[in-house]
Amino acid sequence: MNPLSDRELLFFTKLMLRYETEIKPNPKGYGITNKELTRFLRSEGITLDYKKKPELYQGEKNTVVFSSSGSRCVDFIRHVRNAFAHGLIVKQGNTYELTDIYRKHLTMRGRIGVNLLRELIEKIEETRK
Secondary structure (H helix, E strand, O other), rough: OOOOHHHHHHHHHHHHHHHHHHOOOOOOOOOOHHHHHHHHHHHHEEEOOOOOOOOHHOEEEOOEEOOOOOOHHHHHHHHHHHHOOOOOOOOOEEEEEHHHHHHHEEEEEEEEEHHHHHHHHHHHHHHOO
């Protein structure tokens, strides 16, 4: 297990602040079916699974399983924000292990490459109309 670098701490802190000040108050306009985002997910072999229960996650790389009840993009960013805010992002080599727990229930589990997560969040934010 490696601690997050200063650069990573800054990235996640900025994401948390953006979520709280911009995304959460106005969550409209993000699109999980955006062509650019879909193309990126496919080309990088990333799976964002919001249909399966996070408890069923089997440890597949570049896969994040999360609960969603609204905008898939906003919910994903919220789970990453929560994971960071609660110290549940673990870095192992060049991979993040992501976990989010809400009221003792697992709401997100996944593994994704360090650079891929940063790129993914940028691509998601670009979908906003």
